[in-house]
Each structure stands twice: as C-alpha cells, then as structure tokens.
Amino acid sequence: MQTNSIPVTAELAKFISDLTWDKIPKHIQELMPVLLIDIFRSASVGVEQSWTKTITDTFQSVQSNTTNSPIWFSNNMAEITKAAFINGTACGSLDWDDSHVAAIIHPGICIWPAALNVAYLQKSTGKELLTAVVAGYETAIRIGMSIQPEHSLRGFQGTPTCGAFGAAAACAKLLKLPEEKIQNALGIAATFACGLSQFFVSGSDIKRFHAGKAAANGVEAAQLAQAGLTGPHDAIEGSQGFAKAFSDRFSAQTVVEGLGSYFPTESISLKPHASSVRMQAAIEAAAVLARQGATIDQIESIVIGVHGAMVGKLTTNTPRDFQQAQLSTPFAVAMAIKLAPQRSGPLSLAISDYEHCFNQTDVHDLSKKTICVVDAEVEKETTMESVPARVTCTLKNGQVLEHFIQFPKGCPQNPITLEEVALRFKSIATPAFGIEALDTWLESALNLSRLESIDSLFSLKLIK
Numbered sequence: 325m326q327t328n329s330i331p332v333t334a335e336l337a338k339f340i341s342d343l344t345w346d347k348i349p350k351h352i353q354e355l356m357p358v359l360l361i362d363i364f365r366s367a368s369v370g371v372e373q374s375w376t377k378t379i380t381d382t383f384q385s386v387q388s389n390t391t392n393s394p395i396w397f398s399n400n401m402a403e404i405t406k407a408a409f410i411n412g413t414a415c416g417s418l419d420w421d422d423s424h425v426a427a428i429i430h431p432g433i434c435i436w437p438a439a440l441n442v443a444y445l446q447k448s449t450g451k452e453l454l455t456a457v458v459a460g461y462e463t464a465i466r467i468g469m470s471i472q473p474e475h476s477l478r479g480f481q482g483t484p485t486c487g488a489f490g491a492a493a494a495c496a497k498l499l500k501l502p503e504e505k506i507q508n509a510l511g512i513a514a515t516f517a518c519g520l521s522q523f524f525v526s527g528s529d530i531k532r533f534h535a536g537k538a539a540a541n542g543v544e545a546a547q548l549a550q551a552g553l554t555g556p557h558d559a560i561e562g563s564q565g566f567a568k569a570f571s572d573r574f575s576a577q578t579v580v581e582g583l584g585s586y587f588p589t590e591s592i593s594l595k596p597h598a599s600s601v602r603m604q605a606a607i608e609a610a611a612v613l614a615r616q617g618a619t620i621d622q623i624e625s626i627v628i629g630v631h632g633a634m635v636g637k638l639t640t641n642t643p644r645d646f647q648q649a650q651l652s653t654p655f656a657v658a659m660a661i662k663l664a665p666q667r668s669g670p671l672s673l674a675i676s677d678y679e680h681c682f683n684q685t686d687v688h689d690l691s692k693k694t695i696c697v698v699d700a701e702v703e704k705e706t707t708m709e710s711v712p713a714r715v716t717c718t719l720k721n722g723q724v725l726e727h728f729i730q731f732p733k734g735c736p737q738n739p740i741t742l743e744e745v746a747l748r749f750k751s752i753a754t755p756a757f758g759i760e761a762l763d764t765w766l767e768s769a770l771n772l773s774r775l776e777s778i779d780s781l782f783s784l785k786l787i788k
Contacts, residue, residue: 330576332561333514336466337507339583340459340493345451345773348458352587353773356454358742359422360769362594363436364396364784365749366421368756369675370414371397371786375532379413393441394782397756404441405547408491408539411437416483416535418675419650423593423601425735426708427468427486428476431592433535434487435460438542439494443778446498450775456497460542461589463510464490467560469588469708470578471571473633476521480570481531484519484538489560491542499550511555512545514566524637527645591709594734594745597673602634603653604732605713610660611671612727618717620662620686628653629699629714629728631706639696642688649682654694657715658687670733674752701728710735742770757784 345353370376383406384395392401396411415421416433423430435457443453468475468486475482492513496506519538523531549555560566560579567574597607606628610618630639630653641654649655656673659681664671681687705712716726731737740748750762757765761784768780 330561330580331558332576332579333510333557333559334507335580335583336463336493336560337503337510340463340497340506341503342584343455343459343497345455347584348455349587352458352589353454354742355590355592356457357770357772358594358740358745359432359592360436360772361742361745361749361766362422362740363415363432364765364769365745365752366416366418366433367396367411367414368749368753368784369420370417372756373417373532373675375529376410376414376417379533379536380410383410391445393444396782397784397786399785404445405540405543408438408441408543409533409536411441411536412539413533413536417532418598419600420595420598420675421535423595424465424468424588424591425593425601425711426472426588426591427465427482428472429464429468429482429486430535431461431464431483431487431490434483434538434542435464435490435494437536438491438539439498440778440781442495442498442543442546444782448498448778450772450778452498453778454773456494458587458589459497460490460494461592462583462587463493465588466579466583470575471567471573474572475570478571479521481519481521481534484534485517485570487535487538488513488517488541488545491539492545493542495543495546496549499546501546501550505549507557508553508555509546509549511557511559512548512553513542514555514559516541516545517566517570521637523647524651527648529647531647591736593710593736594740596670596733596740597656598675598678599650599656599673600638601734602631602638602711603656604734605711605729606630606653606715607656607660607671607673608732609713609715609727609729610657611664612729613715613717613725614661614664616725618661618719618725619665620658620690622719622721623661623690623693624718624720626654626657626690626694626718627716628657628694628696629702629716630696631702631711632698635696635698641691641694643691646678646682649678652691653696655687655691657694658690661690661717662687705730710737756786758787761785
C-alpha cells in the first residue's frame with residue numbers, strides 16, 4: 325500500500341461540484357446517448373427475469389408521501405431507493421451491460437438507475453441529468469482504476485463497491501449539493517460500499533442484484549448528505565478508509581490525474597454477448613472458427629488463450645448454474661461453436677441462448693473438453709480498454725484451426741456505434757413495447773441534452 329497524501333475525496337467532490345455540460349468534451353457528450361440506449365436495452369430484457377420480478381414484488385409496495393419515483397417499463401412507482409434498487413437490478417442482472425476494463429466495473433448499471441430516479445423527483449433538465457451521469461462515471465471509474473486488480477483479487481466485485489460512489493456522485497450533483505456536502509456523500513458512500521465475488525465460485529443470485537443495491541446506496545448517501553449528515557473527509561484515501569480496507573494497492577494519483585481534462589469514460593466497452601467483457605474476444609474467435617468448419621460434433625478439444633487475470637473466475641469448464649455459465653469462457657465458447665453456424669448475421673449471445681444451451685448436453689460436453697491457458701500474446705496485447713483472446717480447435721481428423729481476436733466488437737477500438745446500439749435495442753425490444761413507442765423514446769434519448777424535462781425517458785411500458 326502506497327502512502328498517499330493527495331486529498332482524493334475532496335478533489336473528487338470539487339470536480340463533481342464544478343462540472344458543467346460545456347466542460348465535458350464533445351466526444352464524451354456524444355457517447356452518453358449510446359450508453360443510455362444500451363442501458364435501457366439491457367434493462368428491457370432484465371425486467372422480465374425471475375430475479376428482477378422477485379425484487380420488484382418485494383420492494384414495490386414500499387411507498388413514500390413525497391419521494392416515490394418510477395419503476396421502469398410500468399405505471400408503478402415506489403419509494404426512490406427501492407425504485408432505484410428495482411431498476412438497477414433490471415439493468416445489471418444479465419451481464420450484458422457497459423464495462424470499463426481497467427477499472428473492472430460496470431458503471432452504468434449503478435449510475436443511470438440512481439440518477440434517473442433522482443432527476444425525476446428534481447425535475448432536472450436533460451443536460452443536468454447527463455452532466456451528473458458523467459460525474460458519476462468519472463468517479464466510479466477513477467476509484468476503480470486506483471485499486472484494481474488487487475481489489476478483485478481480494479474477493480470484491482468492483483461494480484457495487486465503486487458503483488456506489490458513482491451513483492452517490494451523480495445523485496449529489498442532481499440534488500445540487502454544495503461541494504462540502506458532495507464530499508460527505510462520497511464519505512457516506514464509502515461506508516455503504518459492498519459486494520463480494522464468491523458467486524464466481526459457488527454460484528447464487530447475488531450478482532443479479534449487486535447493481536440495484538449500489539444504485540440504492542448511492543441515492544441514500546446523497547440524501548443523507550443533503551440532510552446534513554457527514555462522512556469522513558478522507559473516506560477514500562484515509563489510513564482506515566475505503567482504499568486501504570478494500571485493496572492491497574492504492575494509487576491516489578490515478579484518481580486525480582487529469583481530473584476535468586482527461587475522461588476515462590471514453591474507454592467504456594459495450595458487449596454484444598451477455599457475459600463478461602473479458603470473454604467477448606474468445607466468443608468472437610470461436611464463432612469465426614465455427615463458420616470455418618469447427619462444428620460441435622467434429623471438435624476433439626479446444627484451447628483458449630486468455631489473460632492471467634481471468635484464471636479462476638472466468639475459466640471453469642463445469643458451470644454449476646445459469647449464472648456461472650454466463651461467467652464461463654469455455655461454456656460460452658462451446659455455445660458460440662454450436663450457435664454461430666445457425667445465425668445469418670454476427671453472433672450475439674443473448675440471455676435466452678444461455679437459458680437454452682444450459683440444458684444442452686453437447687454444449688456441456690464440449691465445455692468439459694475446453695481448457696484455458698495463459699497466452700503470452702494475449703497478455704502483451706491486453707490494454708486498459710480491451711482484452712484479446714486466442715481460440716484453437718483440434719478436430720477429430722487431426723486438423724487444427726486457430727483464430728486470434730485483438731479488438732472484440734464493442735471495445736473503443738471497435739465500437740458499437742450510435743446507429744448500431746439503437747438498432748440493437750429496437751430488434752430486442754420491439755415485441756415488448758411496440759415500434760411506435762420505441763421510436764418516440766429513442767427520439768427523446770437522442771436529443772436528451774436539449775430537453776427541459778426527462779419525463780419522456782419513463783414513457784416505455786410493457787405491452788401486456
């Protein structure tokens with residue numbers, strides 16, 4: 325643990341307080357509608373999952389006289405922290421969300437649900453919402469980068485831990501708190517930060533609602549700061565603060581360097597496949613080989629070249645449950661081998677594909693014949709923005725097929741464009757909402773910075 329004298333918590337609070345829309349670089353401004361549409365795409369599928377329905381049934385009856393806010397895709401409302409919990413679970417329950425490779429977090433699923441629900445109550449403008457969300461992304465990502473990968477290696481999931489800071493930052497900005505109270509909100513969020521990674525080992529439902537809890541924690545932290553409660557002024561960098569408690573390494577400089585001029589939000593990745601961002605290249609490479617003749621019945625064995633940081637968490641070839649299957653590179657590669665030849669366009673592994681393939685013996689059998697090894701070229705080419713992969717298939721006739729993917733679709737070097745993300749949302753969500761409603765919603769999302777009210781973002785309703 326480095327000794328740091330930089331007042332990280334205070335510097336972040338100042339940045340959040342001072343940030344205005346016109347201080348945000350144009351390319352970051354243009355990225356925000358992409359991230360918004362992608363979050364709603366993920367949520368539109370996540371809302372129908374059993375775990376989201378359970379949490380909705382549990383929390384939607386919690387009401388307030390003054391602070392009810394919308395439960396997305398319905399006419400119902402709940403007390404704001406419970407609404408944020410429900411909406412965050414819908415956003416983040418599918419492993420199909422935006423990611424930041426260096427920070428090892430999924431920031432959007434914590435920040436957008438919290439910010440949107442607070443913005444609704446505050447009657448914020450589109451620019452106010454977007455500015456707050458950028459502040460939230462920057463806060464969560466910078467804190468994540470400063471403590472990773474040691475944070476993850478100790479057993480924490482960065483999405484809910486760092487995401488709580490991002491959600492608190494966005495909500496404090498929307499509540500128009502002064503700098504001192506923003507600092508208190510971050511201090512309170514530091515003690516609310518939570519989220520363990522045992523699900524990688526033992527399965528369970530907890531990862532499904534980590535983002536929901538982080539969104540709710542961020543709302544509460546900002547509300548408590550608004551009410552006058554305090555958090556440690558050095559809650560992040562202090563000798564017994566968040567960084568020391570949650571990691572074996574902390575770089576305060578990483579948090580504050582270029583703050584306000586360099587925006588690491590620009591390195592966000594989107595995911596074609598409902599699995600870890602570190603698995604995308606392997607899935608893509610497997611799809612290429614499947615179309616070259618590496619069919620599921622012809623393969624003797626598969627070797628996947630991965631980054632060393634994936635070993636143990638993303639490399640099991642015998643997933644115990646549906647959640648573990650989404651976090652198994654061998655299982656996802658086996659799925660890609662089976663499904664790619666059946667698809668006319670680019671392969672995109674959806675939650676429904678995992679549901680179907682988890683019950684398929686041939687996919688499990690191929691997964692068991694697949695091993696992951698640390699690949700020197702993969703490690704060399706891995707950056708703060710993307711993780712490559714190599715897939716090598718040995719066929720039963722002795723033929724060997726190999727493919728290397730350096731920049732998987734969705735990473736900053738090979739981005740999903742605004743047009744592509746809108747089309748993807750429409751292709752997935754039209755049956756749920758109808759094309760007219762989707763077109764109207766997309767018009768609002770694309771022009772959000774010009775809107776005086778954000779209410780139209782809550783217009784989508786599931787067709788019963």
